[in-house]
Amino acid sequence: MDRAGAGFGRTVKEIVARLGTRVVLVNVPYFLKDPQTSEMIFQGVIDIFNKKLLVWKSDDGKNVEVTDINDEEKYPELYEECMNCREAAIEQLGEFDEEVINSFFETEDYMKVPADVIKNALRKATLEGYAVPVLCGSSFKNIGVQPLIEAVNDYLPSPIDVNPPEITASSLARSSKSKKNSKKKAAVEVETSLPVSVDPKFGCVINKKKHVTSALAFKVITHPIRGIMVFVRVYSGKLQPGATVINTTTGEKIRIGKLLLMHGDVPEEVKFLNAGNIGVITATDNISTGDTLITNALTKTPNQLSSQESHAKLLPIEIPPPVFSVSIEPSTPSDKRKLDNALAQLLKEDPSLKLGYDEEADQTILSGMGELHLEITKERLLTDMKVNADIGEIRVTYKETITSPTAEFSKSVDSAGAKESFSVSLSLDSYEGALDDTSFVNEENSFVLEQDQNIVIFEKGSTPSSVQKALDAPEYHFGVAYDTLLSAIIAGINGSLQIGGKIARLPLHSCVVRVKKWTVPTEATSASDLVQVSRLAI
Incomplete structure (x- = not known):
């Protein structure tokens, strides 16, 4: 809301028109006039359900002034805006949940409908796709971040509210459909879906076995002090430090190090990560973004896992081929090793980056998904990693094809x-x-x-x-x-x-x-x- 030309009402109308959905306003923007320039500056939000005005006093987002606006005489304009928004929310949700209407009829006052009643109805409406909660803020100035995080907790589905994730396992099948010569035909790799159910205690139950531990490495970073940190989400079982896991992307068995829970940037060492936990694996460099880790929760090793379970992959994604490329070479021969290490680190963190070699031009080619993608990568190499490298202009990777069938x-x-x-x-x-x-x-x-x-x-x-x-x-x-x-x-x-x-x-x-x-x-x-x-x- 701090960008020039930002319009809250216009954007809400566009959400309704373009997405074809109903909306419920959770908060609305609050502006203060700058005494020097007379411009209206975005300073906070009005919490519709809790009837509070939140004003951020610093750009770090920590100093928040909270004012109760339930007094119509003291804050007439804020009270009226809050009441109008509550009226719209209650009427919208009342068509979906009778409890909201019953609560309103008890007092016939929109401002007296309990916040819990509205929130519970909005959560149900969100889960069923009936309505969409809308909030506003500024990530640049850290305004409205806390209400957004609370809204994630209040309205979005928990892991047991949604369908279990897709889990596939690769296996070899014969390319020929003829049974007669099937042993002699070339083998091809096929993906099969494994049965998955959700248990509130064990998380995802894969292949009807509660002892299978599965985790997805969704982010890999290199910390200047702690080294490689692999962020994982545990989907089933219990992940323990020192366990031996199978990286199903590479088929490699890996002994993991300590496990951490992150509180912002402050780590806390833990004895295990349960299903649903998001934590960090340390002391390993054989895991990349998007890898699935599988082990046995009972033995802390992959023993007693079936072939399918040992090849299981969580939420498999297909990364399209990159279309933008730059040439990249070390500035001097002595910089080559540092450049190679930096590129290896970037490829581990971001699987959508590709590295190739153009024999005709005798150049190393770095390819990415877009111009901004490569610009950010370039900035990291030169500024953050302090690599001395010559990086060429960004160019589009074109392909060629034929326009008509050929003869034999x-x-x-x-x-x-x-x-x-x-x-x-x-x-x-x-x-x-x-x-x-x-x-x-x-x-x-x-x-x-x-x-x-x-x-x-x-x-x-x-x-x-x-x-x-x-x-x-x-x-x-x-x-x-x-x-x-x-x-x-x-x-x-x-x-x-x-x-x-x-x-x-x-x-x-x-x-x-x-x-x-x-x-x-x-x-x-x-x-x-x-x-x-x-x-x-x-």
């Missing part, structure tokens, strides 16, 4: 000493929109590439007869594993797509590669030539 192309490479050759025949096409919305992902023997929404589809009948015979036999007897052959073709295709297109040499995006036919010598013992021939064909 074939390439072959003779193998030394072999009568037959390695060959690949393929064609390219492109699509628009998200890959998951296309039919390509549902085609048999389709492989989604990790980068740039490209997909490779091995068409029916593309497998060489010699390899197909080996697949159909009771036991597979071919010089190279079938998975290895497919992986070689995919690797060659992916590498060539990343090298770039003909127009601007930018990585190719949203391409569909259909492998029509491929051959491999019957006496082959390696698939390396398949990588080369696939790259040449693309």
Whole structure:
């Protein structure tokens, strides 16, 4: 409310119009006239339900003057504004909760309806999505922060009021839908949802087992004195210091250090963190933002956990590929080590940052989600971490694609000493929109590439007869594993797509590669030539 042009009433109307919701005002702004400039300056808020005027006397937010405005004769203007807002809130909530109307009819005075009755009704209305509480303040001047925190506690759902978080586990499945050759087909990773329920005592119960402890590392910071601090929210079980946990992102077993509860910036060492607690893990550098930690609450180790539980991931998120980049190089060779350490720290704290290397330009490239994102990262590197580095201009990362389907192309490479050759025949096409919305992902023997929404589809009948015979036999007897052959073709295709297109040499995006036919010598013992021939064909 301290920004130039801020309009409380206008913004509330926009909330109603744009979000299509009902609103209940919890507090409204209070302005005082500056005697020197005659400007109206935002100084506090009127607490509608408790009938108080809160005025902040300092920018640190600690010195708050509280005035009771329930006296109409003493504060006529404030009393009238508070009563009008209470009237609107009671009429809005009265349509939702009869208890509010019954309480009003006892006195027929809007100012005498108890605050607890209004708050309870607003909490129920908020949980059911009937109405939205609205508060105002200024984070810059620390005005209205305390009422906002109290409103979080009063109106927003507790962990047992909401649906349990999504928990998935990764497992290997066969890419082919044919049961006949399922043992010989390439394995792909699939995500399955685990059953989760909420118990008021144990928190989330994963896979119907109360002894599973799960925690989400939602923030990692490097403190100048305490070192790496991993902020975690415990969703189930009990996390204890010295426990061995599985980082399900990396599969690594980690022995954690002390556990802290933070009171602002003051730490308190604790003997455990229960379900629902938010705390800090110390003395470990193998955990990054977004990692899930799993262990057994009884043994303090991952022992006796099933394979699914050992691979469980809390609230998995997919980070879209970054689109803004800068070049970053140490100012002198002696600065390289400090720059590398600083970048490693930033990547651990923020998984949406990506680091790459441009071979053509011989430059290290730092990529982020936007211009502001990279500006903040640059400021941290140069100012906070005192790194001497040369950082280039921010540029947008563009991609390239084809505009029409290609004909079928074939390439072959003779193998030394072999009568037959390695060959690949393929064609390219492109699509628009998200890959998951296309039919390509549902085609048999389709492989989604990790980068740039490209997909490779091995068409029916593309497998060489010699390899197909080996697949159909009771036991597979071919010089190279079938998975290895497919992986070689995919690797060659992916590498060539990343090298770039003909127009601007930018990585190719949203391409569909259909492998029509491929051959491999019957006496082959390696698939390396398949990588080369696939790259040449693309």
